[in-house]
Amino acid sequence: MNFEDTMRNINTYQTQSGASALQTNKVLRNTYFLLGLTLAWSALIAGVAAVMALPHPGFLITIVGFYGLLYLTEKNRNSGLGLLFVFMLTGFMGYTLGPIINYATVGGGSEIVMTALGGTALAFFVTSAYALTTKRDLSFLAGMLMTGFVVLIVAVIANIFLQMPALTLAISAMFILFSSAAIMFTTQQIVNGGETNYISATVTLYVSIYNIFISLLNMLGIMDD
Structure with a gap:
Protein backbone atom coordinates (compact mmCIF):
# COMPACT_ATOMS: atom_id res chain seq x y z
CA MET A 1 0.00 0.00 0.00
CA ASN A 2 1.53 3.35 -1.03
CA PHE A 3 1.32 6.69 0.74
CA GLU A 4 -1.66 7.89 -1.30
CA ASP A 5 -3.68 4.77 -0.48
CA THR A 6 -2.86 5.16 3.21
CA MET A 7 -3.98 8.78 3.26
CA ARG A 8 -7.14 7.86 1.34
CA ASN A 9 -8.00 5.20 3.94
CA ILE A 10 -7.37 7.66 6.77
CA ASN A 11 -9.62 10.27 5.16
CA THR A 12 -12.35 7.66 4.59
CA TYR A 13 -12.17 6.55 8.22
CA GLN A 14 -12.33 10.15 9.46
CA THR A 15 -15.33 10.86 7.22
CA GLN A 16 -17.16 7.75 8.44
CA SER A 17 -16.35 8.55 12.08
CA GLY A 18 -17.58 12.11 11.65
CA ALA A 19 -20.80 10.94 10.04
CA SER A 20 -21.31 8.39 12.81
CA ALA A 21 -20.78 11.05 15.48
CA LEU A 22 -23.24 13.38 13.77
CA GLN A 23 -25.84 10.60 13.59
CA THR A 24 -25.35 9.77 17.28
CA ASN A 25 -25.68 13.42 18.28
CA LYS A 26 -28.83 13.73 16.17
CA VAL A 27 -30.45 10.67 17.80
CA LEU A 28 -29.51 11.91 21.27
CA ARG A 29 -30.78 15.43 20.56
CA ASN A 30 -34.05 14.19 19.05
CA THR A 31 -34.57 11.76 21.93
CA TYR A 32 -34.21 14.40 24.62
CA PHE A 33 -36.34 16.87 22.68
CA LEU A 34 -39.16 14.37 22.20
CA LEU A 35 -38.81 13.19 25.80
CA GLY A 36 -39.25 16.76 27.03
CA LEU A 37 -42.37 17.19 24.89
CA THR A 38 -43.92 13.90 26.03
CA LEU A 39 -43.21 14.64 29.69
CA ALA A 40 -44.85 18.06 29.36
CA TRP A 41 -47.83 16.53 27.52
CA SER A 42 -48.17 13.77 30.10
CA ALA A 43 -47.99 16.28 32.96
CA LEU A 44 -50.70 18.40 31.30
CA ILE A 45 -53.04 15.41 30.93
CA ALA A 46 -52.29 14.32 34.51
CA GLY A 47 -53.11 17.82 35.75
CA VAL A 48 -56.40 17.91 33.88
CA ALA A 49 -57.34 14.43 35.15
CA ALA A 50 -56.48 15.47 38.71
CA VAL A 51 -58.41 18.75 38.59
CA MET A 52 -61.46 17.06 37.07
CA ALA A 53 -61.15 14.18 39.57
CA LEU A 54 -61.42 11.63 36.79
CA PRO A 55 -61.52 7.99 37.89
CA HIS A 56 -58.59 5.64 37.42
CA PRO A 57 -59.16 3.28 34.46
CA GLY A 58 -58.28 0.27 36.57
CA PHE A 59 -55.48 -2.29 36.43
CA LEU A 60 -56.75 -4.29 33.44
CA ILE A 61 -57.48 -1.29 31.19
CA THR A 62 -54.17 0.29 32.17
CA ILE A 63 -52.21 -2.84 31.22
CA VAL A 64 -54.10 -3.37 27.94
CA GLY A 65 -53.90 0.32 27.02
CA PHE A 66 -50.20 0.56 27.86
CA TYR A 67 -49.03 -2.56 26.02
CA GLY A 68 -51.39 -1.97 23.11
CA LEU A 69 -50.14 1.57 22.53
CA LEU A 70 -46.56 0.46 23.18
CA TYR A 71 -46.89 -2.19 20.47
CA LEU A 72 -48.35 0.30 17.99
CA THR A 73 -45.59 2.78 18.77
CA GLU A 74 -42.81 0.26 18.19
CA LYS A 75 -44.49 -1.10 15.07
CA ASN A 76 -44.63 2.40 13.54
CA ARG A 77 -41.41 3.78 14.99
CA ASN A 78 -39.94 4.43 11.55
CA SER A 79 -42.90 6.46 10.30
CA GLY A 80 -44.83 9.57 11.25
CA LEU A 81 -47.48 7.40 12.89
CA GLY A 82 -44.88 6.50 15.49
CA LEU A 83 -44.93 10.07 16.80
CA LEU A 84 -48.73 10.01 17.01
CA PHE A 85 -48.71 6.81 19.02
CA VAL A 86 -45.94 8.16 21.30
CA PHE A 87 -48.19 11.03 22.32
CA MET A 88 -51.19 8.72 22.64
CA LEU A 89 -49.16 6.42 24.90
CA THR A 90 -47.73 9.18 27.09
CA GLY A 91 -51.08 10.97 27.22
CA PHE A 92 -52.77 7.76 28.37
CA MET A 93 -50.11 7.20 31.04
CA GLY A 94 -50.51 10.81 32.11
CA TYR A 95 -54.24 10.20 32.53
CA THR A 96 -53.52 7.26 34.83
CA LEU A 97 -51.35 9.55 36.95
CA GLY A 98 -54.12 12.06 37.67
CA PRO A 99 -56.17 9.87 40.08
CA ILE A 100 -52.97 8.56 41.69
CA ILE A 101 -51.79 12.09 42.42
CA ASN A 102 -55.22 12.99 43.82
CA TYR A 103 -55.08 9.98 46.10
CA ALA A 104 -51.54 10.82 47.22
CA THR A 105 -52.46 14.42 48.07
CA VAL A 106 -55.44 13.48 50.27
CA GLY A 107 -54.84 14.82 53.75
CA GLY A 108 -52.20 17.35 52.73
CA GLY A 109 -49.87 14.93 51.05
CA SER A 110 -48.66 17.34 48.37
CA GLU A 111 -45.18 17.14 49.94
CA ILE A 112 -45.06 13.47 48.99
CA VAL A 113 -45.78 14.28 45.34
CA MET A 114 -43.17 17.05 45.23
CA THR A 115 -40.60 14.82 46.91
CA ALA A 116 -41.32 12.06 44.40
CA LEU A 117 -40.96 14.54 41.52
CA GLY A 118 -37.67 15.81 42.88
CA GLY A 119 -36.37 12.29 43.46
CA THR A 120 -37.38 11.24 39.95
CA ALA A 121 -35.63 14.23 38.37
CA LEU A 122 -32.50 13.59 40.44
CA ALA A 123 -32.45 9.89 39.52
CA PHE A 124 -32.83 10.67 35.81
CA PHE A 125 -30.12 13.34 35.69
CA VAL A 126 -27.64 11.30 37.73
CA THR A 127 -28.09 8.11 35.71
CA SER A 128 -28.06 9.97 32.39
CA LEU A 152 -40.68 -7.92 38.73
CA ILE A 153 -43.53 -9.53 36.79
CA VAL A 154 -43.58 -12.51 39.15
CA ALA A 155 -43.44 -10.24 42.21
CA VAL A 156 -46.24 -7.99 40.96
CA ILE A 157 -48.50 -10.94 40.19
CA ALA A 158 -47.77 -12.47 43.60
CA ASN A 159 -48.55 -9.22 45.38
CA ILE A 160 -51.95 -8.98 43.66
CA PHE A 161 -52.98 -11.92 45.82
CA LEU A 162 -50.79 -11.36 48.88
CA GLN A 163 -51.28 -7.57 49.29
CA MET A 164 -48.27 -7.31 51.61
CA PRO A 165 -46.98 -3.77 52.37
CA ALA A 166 -43.43 -5.09 52.79
CA LEU A 167 -43.56 -6.78 49.37
CA THR A 168 -45.06 -3.64 47.83
CA LEU A 169 -42.16 -1.63 49.24
CA ALA A 170 -39.65 -4.15 47.88
CA ILE A 171 -41.28 -4.10 44.43
CA SER A 172 -41.14 -0.30 44.35
CA ALA A 173 -37.44 -0.38 45.25
CA MET A 174 -36.79 -2.97 42.53
CA PHE A 175 -38.65 -0.85 39.98
CA ILE A 176 -36.44 2.13 40.83
CA LEU A 177 -33.27 0.08 40.39
CA PHE A 178 -34.59 -1.55 37.21
CA SER A 179 -35.65 1.77 35.66
CA SER A 180 -32.38 3.49 36.61
CA ALA A 181 -30.44 0.69 34.92
CA ALA A 182 -32.69 1.00 31.84
CA ILE A 183 -31.94 4.73 31.62
CA MET A 184 -28.18 4.13 31.81
CA PHE A 185 -28.25 1.28 29.31
CA THR A 186 -30.44 3.10 26.77
CA THR A 187 -28.46 6.34 27.03
CA GLN A 188 -25.14 4.60 26.44
CA GLN A 189 -26.67 2.61 23.59
CA ILE A 190 -27.54 5.92 21.90
CA VAL A 191 -24.03 7.27 22.48
CA ASN A 192 -22.39 4.12 21.14
CA GLY A 193 -24.69 3.89 18.14
CA GLY A 194 -26.50 0.79 19.34
CA GLU A 195 -29.83 2.64 19.45
CA THR A 196 -30.54 4.60 16.30
CA ASN A 197 -34.28 5.20 16.63
CA TYR A 198 -35.17 8.17 18.79
CA ILE A 199 -38.82 7.13 19.15
CA SER A 200 -37.89 3.79 20.73
CA ALA A 201 -35.31 5.49 22.93
CA THR A 202 -37.82 8.12 24.05
CA VAL A 203 -40.41 5.51 25.00
CA THR A 204 -37.88 3.55 27.05
CA LEU A 205 -36.73 6.66 28.93
CA TYR A 206 -40.30 7.89 29.46
CA VAL A 207 -41.49 4.56 30.86
CA SER A 208 -38.43 4.42 33.14
CA ILE A 209 -39.14 7.92 34.48
CA TYR A 210 -42.83 7.05 34.95
CA ASN A 211 -41.94 3.90 36.90
CA ILE A 212 -39.47 5.73 39.13
CA PHE A 213 -42.06 8.40 39.95
CA ILE A 214 -44.82 5.88 40.73
CA SER A 215 -42.44 3.76 42.79
CA LEU A 216 -41.29 6.75 44.83
CA LEU A 217 -44.93 7.71 45.45
CA ASN A 218 -45.62 4.19 46.68
CA MET A 219 -42.59 4.11 48.94
CA LEU A 220 -43.17 7.56 50.41
CA GLY A 221 -46.86 6.83 50.89
CA ILE A 222 -46.22 3.54 52.68
CA MET A 223 -43.58 5.09 54.95
CA ASP A 224 -45.86 8.03 55.67
CA ASP A 225 -48.67 5.63 56.63
Whole structure:
Protein backbone atom coordinates (compact mmCIF):
# COMPACT_ATOMS: atom_id res chain seq x y z
CA MET A 1 0.00 0.00 0.00
CA ASN A 2 1.53 3.35 -1.03
CA PHE A 3 1.32 6.69 0.74
CA GLU A 4 -1.66 7.89 -1.30
CA ASP A 5 -3.68 4.77 -0.48
CA THR A 6 -2.86 5.16 3.21
CA MET A 7 -3.98 8.78 3.26
CA ARG A 8 -7.14 7.86 1.34
CA ASN A 9 -8.00 5.20 3.94
CA ILE A 10 -7.37 7.66 6.77
CA ASN A 11 -9.62 10.27 5.16
CA THR A 12 -12.35 7.66 4.59
CA TYR A 13 -12.17 6.55 8.22
CA GLN A 14 -12.33 10.15 9.46
CA THR A 15 -15.33 10.86 7.22
CA GLN A 16 -17.16 7.75 8.44
CA SER A 17 -16.35 8.55 12.08
CA GLY A 18 -17.58 12.11 11.65
CA ALA A 19 -20.80 10.94 10.04
CA SER A 20 -21.31 8.39 12.81
CA ALA A 21 -20.78 11.05 15.48
CA LEU A 22 -23.24 13.38 13.77
CA GLN A 23 -25.84 10.60 13.59
CA THR A 24 -25.35 9.77 17.28
CA ASN A 25 -25.68 13.42 18.28
CA LYS A 26 -28.83 13.73 16.17
CA VAL A 27 -30.45 10.67 17.80
CA LEU A 28 -29.51 11.91 21.27
CA ARG A 29 -30.78 15.43 20.56
CA ASN A 30 -34.05 14.19 19.05
CA THR A 31 -34.57 11.76 21.93
CA TYR A 32 -34.21 14.40 24.62
CA PHE A 33 -36.34 16.87 22.68
CA LEU A 34 -39.16 14.37 22.20
CA LEU A 35 -38.81 13.19 25.80
CA GLY A 36 -39.25 16.76 27.03
CA LEU A 37 -42.37 17.19 24.89
CA THR A 38 -43.92 13.90 26.03
CA LEU A 39 -43.21 14.64 29.69
CA ALA A 40 -44.85 18.06 29.36
CA TRP A 41 -47.83 16.53 27.52
CA SER A 42 -48.17 13.77 30.10
CA ALA A 43 -47.99 16.28 32.96
CA LEU A 44 -50.70 18.40 31.30
CA ILE A 45 -53.04 15.41 30.93
CA ALA A 46 -52.29 14.32 34.51
CA GLY A 47 -53.11 17.82 35.75
CA VAL A 48 -56.40 17.91 33.88
CA ALA A 49 -57.34 14.43 35.15
CA ALA A 50 -56.48 15.47 38.71
CA VAL A 51 -58.41 18.75 38.59
CA MET A 52 -61.46 17.06 37.07
CA ALA A 53 -61.15 14.18 39.57
CA LEU A 54 -61.42 11.63 36.79
CA PRO A 55 -61.52 7.99 37.89
CA HIS A 56 -58.59 5.64 37.42
CA PRO A 57 -59.16 3.28 34.46
CA GLY A 58 -58.28 0.27 36.57
CA PHE A 59 -55.48 -2.29 36.43
CA LEU A 60 -56.75 -4.29 33.44
CA ILE A 61 -57.48 -1.29 31.19
CA THR A 62 -54.17 0.29 32.17
CA ILE A 63 -52.21 -2.84 31.22
CA VAL A 64 -54.10 -3.37 27.94
CA GLY A 65 -53.90 0.32 27.02
CA PHE A 66 -50.20 0.56 27.86
CA TYR A 67 -49.03 -2.56 26.02
CA GLY A 68 -51.39 -1.97 23.11
CA LEU A 69 -50.14 1.57 22.53
CA LEU A 70 -46.56 0.46 23.18
CA TYR A 71 -46.89 -2.19 20.47
CA LEU A 72 -48.35 0.30 17.99
CA THR A 73 -45.59 2.78 18.77
CA GLU A 74 -42.81 0.26 18.19
CA LYS A 75 -44.49 -1.10 15.07
CA ASN A 76 -44.63 2.40 13.54
CA ARG A 77 -41.41 3.78 14.99
CA ASN A 78 -39.94 4.43 11.55
CA SER A 79 -42.90 6.46 10.30
CA GLY A 80 -44.83 9.57 11.25
CA LEU A 81 -47.48 7.40 12.89
CA GLY A 82 -44.88 6.50 15.49
CA LEU A 83 -44.93 10.07 16.80
CA LEU A 84 -48.73 10.01 17.01
CA PHE A 85 -48.71 6.81 19.02
CA VAL A 86 -45.94 8.16 21.30
CA PHE A 87 -48.19 11.03 22.32
CA MET A 88 -51.19 8.72 22.64
CA LEU A 89 -49.16 6.42 24.90
CA THR A 90 -47.73 9.18 27.09
CA GLY A 91 -51.08 10.97 27.22
CA PHE A 92 -52.77 7.76 28.37
CA MET A 93 -50.11 7.20 31.04
CA GLY A 94 -50.51 10.81 32.11
CA TYR A 95 -54.24 10.20 32.53
CA THR A 96 -53.52 7.26 34.83
CA LEU A 97 -51.35 9.55 36.95
CA GLY A 98 -54.12 12.06 37.67
CA PRO A 99 -56.17 9.87 40.08
CA ILE A 100 -52.97 8.56 41.69
CA ILE A 101 -51.79 12.09 42.42
CA ASN A 102 -55.22 12.99 43.82
CA TYR A 103 -55.08 9.98 46.10
CA ALA A 104 -51.54 10.82 47.22
CA THR A 105 -52.46 14.42 48.07
CA VAL A 106 -55.44 13.48 50.27
CA GLY A 107 -54.84 14.82 53.75
CA GLY A 108 -52.20 17.35 52.73
CA GLY A 109 -49.87 14.93 51.05
CA SER A 110 -48.66 17.34 48.37
CA GLU A 111 -45.18 17.14 49.94
CA ILE A 112 -45.06 13.47 48.99
CA VAL A 113 -45.78 14.28 45.34
CA MET A 114 -43.17 17.05 45.23
CA THR A 115 -40.60 14.82 46.91
CA ALA A 116 -41.32 12.06 44.40
CA LEU A 117 -40.96 14.54 41.52
CA GLY A 118 -37.67 15.81 42.88
CA GLY A 119 -36.37 12.29 43.46
CA THR A 120 -37.38 11.24 39.95
CA ALA A 121 -35.63 14.23 38.37
CA LEU A 122 -32.50 13.59 40.44
CA ALA A 123 -32.45 9.89 39.52
CA PHE A 124 -32.83 10.67 35.81
CA PHE A 125 -30.12 13.34 35.69
CA VAL A 126 -27.64 11.30 37.73
CA THR A 127 -28.09 8.11 35.71
CA SER A 128 -28.06 9.97 32.39
CA ALA A 129 -24.95 11.94 33.33
CA TYR A 130 -23.16 8.76 34.38
CA ALA A 131 -24.05 6.98 31.13
CA LEU A 132 -22.93 9.97 29.06
CA THR A 133 -19.59 10.40 30.82
CA THR A 134 -18.45 6.95 31.90
CA LYS A 135 -15.99 4.96 29.80
CA ARG A 136 -17.25 1.73 31.30
CA ASP A 137 -19.14 -0.60 28.99
CA LEU A 138 -22.68 -0.96 30.36
CA SER A 139 -23.76 -3.67 27.92
CA PHE A 140 -23.75 -6.17 30.80
CA LEU A 141 -26.95 -4.47 31.99
CA ALA A 142 -28.90 -6.07 29.13
CA GLY A 143 -28.93 -9.49 30.78
CA MET A 144 -29.67 -7.99 34.18
CA LEU A 145 -32.60 -6.03 32.78
CA MET A 146 -34.11 -9.15 31.24
CA THR A 147 -33.78 -11.06 34.50
CA GLY A 148 -35.06 -8.13 36.51
CA PHE A 149 -38.11 -7.79 34.27
CA VAL A 150 -39.08 -11.42 34.87
CA VAL A 151 -38.56 -11.09 38.62
CA LEU A 152 -40.68 -7.92 38.73
CA ILE A 153 -43.53 -9.53 36.79
CA VAL A 154 -43.58 -12.51 39.15
CA ALA A 155 -43.44 -10.24 42.21
CA VAL A 156 -46.24 -7.99 40.96
CA ILE A 157 -48.50 -10.94 40.19
CA ALA A 158 -47.77 -12.47 43.60
CA ASN A 159 -48.55 -9.22 45.38
CA ILE A 160 -51.95 -8.98 43.66
CA PHE A 161 -52.98 -11.92 45.82
CA LEU A 162 -50.79 -11.36 48.88
CA GLN A 163 -51.28 -7.57 49.29
CA MET A 164 -48.27 -7.31 51.61
CA PRO A 165 -46.98 -3.77 52.37
CA ALA A 166 -43.43 -5.09 52.79
CA LEU A 167 -43.56 -6.78 49.37
CA THR A 168 -45.06 -3.64 47.83
CA LEU A 169 -42.16 -1.63 49.24
CA ALA A 170 -39.65 -4.15 47.88
CA ILE A 171 -41.28 -4.10 44.43
CA SER A 172 -41.14 -0.30 44.35
CA ALA A 173 -37.44 -0.38 45.25
CA MET A 174 -36.79 -2.97 42.53
CA PHE A 175 -38.65 -0.85 39.98
CA ILE A 176 -36.44 2.13 40.83
CA LEU A 177 -33.27 0.08 40.39
CA PHE A 178 -34.59 -1.55 37.21
CA SER A 179 -35.65 1.77 35.66
CA SER A 180 -32.38 3.49 36.61
CA ALA A 181 -30.44 0.69 34.92
CA ALA A 182 -32.69 1.00 31.84
CA ILE A 183 -31.94 4.73 31.62
CA MET A 184 -28.18 4.13 31.81
CA PHE A 185 -28.25 1.28 29.31
CA THR A 186 -30.44 3.10 26.77
CA THR A 187 -28.46 6.34 27.03
CA GLN A 188 -25.14 4.60 26.44
CA GLN A 189 -26.67 2.61 23.59
CA ILE A 190 -27.54 5.92 21.90
CA VAL A 191 -24.03 7.27 22.48
CA ASN A 192 -22.39 4.12 21.14
CA GLY A 193 -24.69 3.89 18.14
CA GLY A 194 -26.50 0.79 19.34
CA GLU A 195 -29.83 2.64 19.45
CA THR A 196 -30.54 4.60 16.30
CA ASN A 197 -34.28 5.20 16.63
CA TYR A 198 -35.17 8.17 18.79
CA ILE A 199 -38.82 7.13 19.15
CA SER A 200 -37.89 3.79 20.73
CA ALA A 201 -35.31 5.49 22.93
CA THR A 202 -37.82 8.12 24.05
CA VAL A 203 -40.41 5.51 25.00
CA THR A 204 -37.88 3.55 27.05
CA LEU A 205 -36.73 6.66 28.93
CA TYR A 206 -40.30 7.89 29.46
CA VAL A 207 -41.49 4.56 30.86
CA SER A 208 -38.43 4.42 33.14
CA ILE A 209 -39.14 7.92 34.48
CA TYR A 210 -42.83 7.05 34.95
CA ASN A 211 -41.94 3.90 36.90
CA ILE A 212 -39.47 5.73 39.13
CA PHE A 213 -42.06 8.40 39.95
CA ILE A 214 -44.82 5.88 40.73
CA SER A 215 -42.44 3.76 42.79
CA LEU A 216 -41.29 6.75 44.83
CA LEU A 217 -44.93 7.71 45.45
CA ASN A 218 -45.62 4.19 46.68
CA MET A 219 -42.59 4.11 48.94
CA LEU A 220 -43.17 7.56 50.41
CA GLY A 221 -46.86 6.83 50.89
CA ILE A 222 -46.22 3.54 52.68
CA MET A 223 -43.58 5.09 54.95
CA ASP A 224 -45.86 8.03 55.67
CA ASP A 225 -48.67 5.63 56.63
